[in-house]
Amino acid sequence: MKLKVNNVEFAYNSIPVLENVSMELNPAEVLGIVGPNGTGKSTLIRCIDQILNPKSGSILLDNHNISKMTRMEIARKMGYVPQSITGVFPASVIDTVLMGRRPYLGWKSGKEDLDYVLEVLELLGMMEFAMRDINEISGGQQQKVLIARALAQKANILLLDEPTSNLDIRHQLEVMEIMKNIVKDKGISAIMALHDLNLASRYADRIVMMKDGKIFAAGNPASVLTVENIKQVYGVRALVKDDGKRPYIIPIEPVTG
Incomplete structure (x- = not known):
């Protein structure tokens, strides 16, 4: 499934947040969105999912608006995967995941839906927590x-709004490895708003x-994550090293003056 964002603009109370944003997401691709706090990453994710309605522009799925x-x-x-769970009523892990079947069945679920949810929990290594309260994990x-x-939801595209922002290093890597493998194995696509450039x-x-x-x-990581781009966008002097596969960034100091 192909997603195209064409000249999208959005404002909060007449204050511009997104200006003339255009991009594409290809099938079986992970697209990372990076930038400083307040630059519009989360707003763009929410506009794509229509949680927010853009002021102008269009978002197309296989040429359908x-x-x-x-x-x-x-x-x-x-x-859509938000940054964290907030304001959740007591519910088990399995019941929370079953809510993902609602677009197909309303509020009723059958054995096939339960079997699929158990399959997903197994994939994510969460079976042992299936009956635990979501607020207790x-x-x-x-x-x-x-x-x-x-x-x-069996969606073709996953939208993740800073999925690692509240996690320690181990869980950050676990979540990102899971997403990488899911995109590869299931042939879906993902857009991730991320803080961590590495x-x-x-x-x-x-x-x-x-x-x-x-x-x-x-563009690709090597063309975007350059010393000059990081300086211009983040106001940080950094070293950018290449391990032969992907660049990695070592922040040095804020740019002053």
Whole structure:
């Protein structure tokens, strides 16, 4: 499934947040969106999923404008993974993941749906937590539950809003490895808004770097994550090394003056 974002603009109370944003997501691809805080990464993810309605521009799924789709139609094609679970009523892990089947069955589920949810939990290594209360497991485990719920939608595209922002290093790597393997094995695509440039470099096929609500650079990790781009966008002097596969970044100091 091909996704195209064409000249999207968005504003909060007349304050521009996204300006003339255009990009594409190819089938079986991980696209990383990076940029400083407040640059519009999360807003762009939410506009793509129609949680927010762009002021102008269009978002197309296989040349179909998603503004003309129902909420359920969108949910069958795209799964949204927020940064964290907030304000959740007591519910088991398995019931939370079963909610991902709602776009197909309303509020009722059958054996086939349960079997698929168990398959997804097994894939994410979460079977032992299936009957645990969602509020009683760790942040890393909760993040896996959110991914499982999105996978239960059988969506072709996953939208992840800073999926590692609240996780320690081990859980960051676990979540990113899971997503990389899911995209590869299931042939789906993913867009991830990320803070960590090294995670973006390691796991994204292409990177979109944003600054002040606009796309500053886009391309493969080596072409985007350059010393000059990092200086211009983040105001940081950094070393960029290459291990023969992907660049990795060593921040040195803020740029002053």
